Amino acid sequence: MDLSHPTKTIVINKSKNLYKWSKIFNRLQMNFFKEETKLRREKQIEDFIYLNEFKSVMLVTDTDVFGEFKNTIQVTTDPTKADIVIITDQKFSRYPCPDIINRIIDLVDCCPNLYLCLNRHYINIDNSYIDINLAPDFPLAITQWLVKELPAHQILDLSLNYLDRGDYFTWAIPDRHYLIRKND
Amino acid sequence: MTKFIEAFEQSKIKDDRKTQYIRYRFGRLKHQYWLWNRKNKTHALIDEFDSIILRNCKPGKIVFFGSAGYYLKDIWSEIEVVEQFPIVKTFYEDVYICEDRKELSNILPFKVDNFAVVNSRAEHWVTIDGLTEYVSQYTKVMNPGCRFFYTLRDTQLHVNRLTIDMEEHFLNWAISLEKLNLKLVWHSIQFHKKIPDSDGNYDHNENPDTTNGNLKFMFVYKDNNDNWEIQL
Numbered sequence: 001m002d003l004s005h006p007t008k009t010i011v012i013n014k015s016k017n018l019y020k021w022s023k024i025f026n027r028l029q030m031n032f033f034k035e036e037t038k039l040r041r042e043k044q045i046e047d048f049i050y051l052n053e054f055k056s057v058m059l060v061t062d063t064d065v066f067g068e069f070k071n072t073i074q075v076t077t078d079p080t081k082a083d084i085v086i087i088t089d090q091k092f093s094r095y096p097c098p099d100i101i102n103r104i105i106d107l108v109d110c111c112p113n114l115y116l117c118l119n120r121h122y123i124n125i126d127n128s129y130i131d132i133n134l135a136p137d138f139p140l141a142i143t144q145w146l147v148k149e150l151p152a153h154q155i156l157d158l159s160l161n162y163l164d165r166g167d168y169f170t171w172a173i174p175d176r177h178y179l180i181r182k183n184d
Numbered sequence: 185m186t187k188f189i190e191a192f193e194q195s196k197i198k199d200d201r202k203t204q205y206i207r208y209r210f211g212r213l214k215h216q217y218w219l220w221n222r223k224n225k226t227h228a229l230i231d232e233f234d235s236i237i238l239r240n241c242k243p244g245k246i247v248f249f250g251s252a253g254y255y256l257k258d259i260w261s262e263i264e265v266v267e268q269f270p271i272v273k274t275f276y277e278d279v280y281i282c283e284d285r286k287e288l289s290n291i292l293p294f295k296v297d298n299f300a301v302v303n304s305r306a307e308h309w310v311t312i313d314g315l316t317e318y319v320s321q322y323t324k325v326m327n328p329g330c331r332f333f334y335t336l337r338d339t340q341l342h343v344n345r346l347t348i349d350m351e352e353h354f355l356n357w358a359i360s361l362e363k364l365n366l367k368l369v370w371h372s373i374q375f376h377k378k379i380p381d382s383d384g385n386y387d388h389n390e391n392p393d394t395t396n397g398n399l400k401f402m403f404v405y406k407d408n409n410d411n412w413e414i415q416l
Binding site for chain 2: 003005006007008009010011012013014016018019020021028031032033034035036037038039040041043091092094095096097099120121122123124125126127128129130131132134136137138141142145160163164165166167168169
């Protein structure tokens with residue numbers, strides 16, 4: 001096949017970014033459904049805040065979640081003034097493993113409660129961490145890793161356990177949910 | 185009343201064309217090239233890695249599978265395009281639709297000399313064994329000597345990311361495809377090496393090339409004498 005005769009002058013793209021949808025992932029996906037839907041994980045976090053009467057909340061998000069809910073709570077951007085820090089921002093999962101641990105320690109030093117959502121698919125993003133003693137089951141291995149690396153903290157895994165086939169809205173709210181506090 | 189859902193299967197999806205199109209569109213970044221190029225009568229923008237694939241194709245049939253290859257077919261009409269989602273046929277007539285890879289050899293009326301699957305979203309959410317099964321279906325339409333271009337993203341494949349050296353894992357898998365008569369000729373496996381800045385902070389970027397995938401492989405099918413010198 002002769003590829004030397006294109007129908008147009010070819011320009012190889014080295015700089016123009018393709019459109020990504022990450023800022024509206026949640027709304028975009030919920031609009032696919034016939035019924036009015038809401039992400040259960042989003043509701044879980046909102047109810048967790050409400051039912052445990054957290055008064056001042058720091059929300060770290062990267063897409064369109066907690067829309068109306070934000071108006072019903074006192075939101076702060078300062079972790080030292082928060083009762084709880086909620087992180088659903090995917091970027092947190094993309095730090096190297098030791099850096100995730102250090103960031104957790106720093107946050108829990110500032111604020112007594114951390115509700116951390118990690119995207120399993122980004123963990124160990126740089127392939128720099130290997131611990132063959134962790135469980136073969138990856139979600140369990142993530143929890144074991146946190147428990148092992150944070151001996152001075154309580155780690156409570158609030159996640160569902162399932163095989164992710166890309167249909168669980170993980171890029172709206174990540175799938176691994178942990179409540180992290182300092183040991184008493 | 186609002187329904188709370190955890191996964192796509194838990195509620196019915198609208199079946200109108202617009203919804204189907206947006207579902208297709210938001211998972212296929214390269215569709216954007218087709219949209220851009222349609223509006224330009226003289227110039228066509230093409231992806232850098234797609235240009236590398238085309239530079240490395242041998243004479244004969246070229247197929248892009250599940251990779252928005254129709255944007256390239258607009259420039260080189262000889263390129264054949266296979267897509268898995270019927271919605272594509274509504275905006276681009278000249279494609280083969282193959283929803284199930286097992287049907288591929290029945291759907292394509294020819295054998296192929298160059299076969300490319302470039303970070304296809306439908307390729308993801310399986311283990312390496314699942315990938316092997318997909319690839320075995322592709323080989324059924326390959327002529328001996330076919331060049332096979334296969335790229336993926338590590339973050340959307342099933343692997344225990346904490347207990348396995350992923351670079352070794354994916355490279356060993358690619359080498360293992362010799363059992364399908366595919367000889368690995370070239371590969372690029374890129375995990376972003378994170379280095380702290382002067383304040384000790386790390387970046388939170390994804391692994392390189394979210395468009396084409398950070399796992400890139402080129403193989404030759406049933407031909408140990410191909411003196412292919414990869415042109416990058």
